[in-house]
Amino acid sequence: SLYPIFPRNKMNGRLAKGLRRLAMGPRARPLDPAAGQRTTWGFGIGRGVSTRSKVLMKVYTRTGDYGETSLYNGHRASKTTPFFEALGNTDELNSFIGVAVTQCTQEGGEKLEDLTEMLSVVQSRLLDAGSHIATPGLSSSPDRLKLVEFSESHVEQLEAWIDQMDKELPELKNFILPGGGSAGSALHVARSVARRTERSIIHLVSQGEVNPAVLKYMNRLSDFFFVAARYASMRTGNDEVVYKKADAAATTRTTHTRVSEESA
Numbered sequence: 001s002l003y004p005i006f007p008r009n010k011m012n013g014r015l016a017k018g019l020r021r022l023a024m025g026p027r028a029r030p031l032d033p034a035a036g037q038r039t040t041w042g043f044g045i046g047r048g049v050s051t052r053s054k055v056l057m058k059v060y061t062r063t064g065d066y067g068e069t070s071l072y073n074g075h076r077a078s079k080t081t082p083f084f085e086a087l088g089n090t091d092e093l094n095s096f097i098g099v100a101v102t103q104c105t106q107e108g109g110e111k112l113e114d115l116t117e118m119l120s121v122v123q124s125r126l127l128d129a130g131s132h133i134a135t136p137g138l139s140s141s142p143d144r145l146k147l148v149e150f151s152e153s154h155v156e157q158l159e160a161w162i163d164q165m166d167k168e169l170p171e172l173k174n175f176i177l178p179g180g181g182s183a184g185s186a187l188h189v190a191r192s193v194a195r196r197t198e199r200s201i202i203h204l205v206s207q208g209e210v211n212p213a214v215l216k217y218m219n220r221l222s223d224f225f226f227v228a229a230r231y232a233s234m235r236t237g238n239d240e241v242v243y244k245k246a247d248a249a250a251t252t253r254t255t256h257t258r259v260s261e262e263s264a
Helices: 010-024 082-133 142-147 153-166 181-206 212-235 248-263
Strands: 068-070 076-078
Touching: 076 082, 082 153, 082 181, 082 212, 153 212, 181 212
Parallel strands: none
Antiparallel strands: 068 076
């Protein structure tokens, strides 16, 4: 799911009802309480509903079978639009963070407990970012936009964590390569995907569809993953992989050897 779970109240009850109809498609029939078809107001929008529901919504809706799907404001759009490119990248990033959390738990245990807690918070903030991206700023109502506001305080939280971890790390004197244990490697993958996610949001921000705070968060997130990867390697006792410049003489010798073999 790319969307948050709303608290149960009258306004969000109406919103949840409308979103449920949206997710099920324009031809969906209303639920019949007499037949035991019930759901609750406080359900998570996306792939799943509250465990309090008597009947769960199906994972598939068939409404996207022809290459279109709905944004959070109810507008239908092609899945090839920049909105869904950004949403897909955000979702992919969140999945890779899940892998990183598992690796940190398995390799580091209590040594990386603080980092796994940070990563879990980041995963939740990415869901918030997804909700915001799925609500275009130029075509959504003020009430809907208010529901998905993304605060710049989330960026400040990342910066605080970066500074906190960086204090424990040795000074960086060389370029390092992705690696340094399974946890560190997984975090480097997350860093790379975060960069791609950031690039896919730039156009939406420039068009006024997405709050710049989301772009700042994605930019800072790649810095966070870089420091987190180093932190994980240090805490688990794995050496960082240092970049080594090619030996020009050795490269020349190798090239000459290959040419001689081909000539022969």
